[in-house]
Amino acid sequence: MDKNINIDHKLIEYIFSHTDNLHFVQKELLEYNESLGHIKRLQISILQANFLQFLIKSNSFKSCLELGTFTGYSTLSMALSLPKNGKIHTIDIDNGRNIIAKSFFKKAKVLNKIKIEISNANVALDKLIKNNKKFDLILIDADKENYINYFNKSLRLLNKKGMIIVDNILWKGEVINNNSRDKINTKIKNFNTHVKKTKINKYILPIGDGFYICWK
Numbered sequence: 222m223d224k225n226i227n228i229d230h231k232l233i234e235y236i237f238s239h240t241d242n243l244h245f246v247q248k249e250l251l252e253y254n255e256s257l258g259h260i261k262r263l264q265i266s267i268l269q270a271n272f273l274q275f276l277i278k279s280n281s282f283k284s285c286l287e288l289g290t291f292t293g294y295s296t297l298s299m300a301l302s303l304p305k306n307g308k309i310h311t312i313d314i315d316n317g318r319n320i321i322a323k324s325f326f327k328k329a330k331v332l333n334k335i336k337i338e339i340s341n342a343n344v345a346l347d348k349l350i351k352n353n354k355k356f357d358l359i360l361i362d363a364d365k366e367n368y369i370n371y372f373n374k375s376l377r378l379l380n381k382k383g384m385i386i387v388d389n390i391l392w393k394g395e396v397i398n399n400n401s402r403d404k405i406n407t408k409i410k411n412f413n414t415h416v417k418k419t420k421i422n423k424y425i426l427p428i429g430d431g432f433y434i435c436w437k
């Protein structure tokens with residue numbers, strides 16, 4: 222058996238008190254998401270966002286693509302870590318939430334690093350492939366039904382030393398529940414099997430709802 226400790230709220234507080242402070246707009250955005258009630262669960266966790274920031278900084282990534290903006294916590298976190306000439310292209314089908322996200326990006330003075338596209342992610346990905354675009358980091362966090370499509374298309378958009386990160390791949394731990402009738406759980410399990418069979422380097426990092434980390 223592997224050795225892992227349980228990370229409860231107190232330990233998370235301890236982790237936060239021993240790492241760099243969040244940007245004040247990250248804090249405001251977290252408070253805003255908190256006010257949304259149940260739907261706040263759509264946001265990636267603070268630790269996941271910190272990890273994305275670490276990847277961007279330690280690999281000197283300059284170009285990111287994100288599927289699933291929501292209110293912009295993951296986008297903002299990545300934009301704050303990108304260099305001045307770095308860019309993140311974020312795609313979401315929902316126009317209403319994009320307006321909220323944009324107001325936070327503006328406040329954090331990172332709007333110039335962010336391209337917001339309101340579109341179906343599949344359509345947007347096809348367009349990017351057609352235009353021969355390449356990215357250093359691709360975060361897949363939109364509708365789970367399309368994860369296999371998003372992943373296959375992302376492989377074509379990835380720079381040589383780039384990474385694809387996929388969220389929710391442990392689905393609250395339900396991926397090991399054989400009695401689960403949750404349709405999304407089945408989709409996630411199929412997706413995980415698909416990645417397993419794909420010839421690419423991969424790790425699963427059990428933070429938040431689970432990150433698949435893939436690179437060529």
Ligand SMILES: C[S@@+](CC[C@H](N)C(=O)[O-])C[C@H]1O[C@@H](n2cnc3c(N)ncnc32)[C@H](O)[C@@H]1O
Nearest residue numbers: 264265289291294295313314315341342363364
């Ligand atoms: C889990 S949330 C993204 C959370 C965000 N990354 C964050 O950390 O705050 C998923 C988002 O995907 C968007 N979405 C759902 N289906 C989509 C589609 N077909 N194309 C593009 N975006 C989609 C939803 O509108 C939602 O905002």
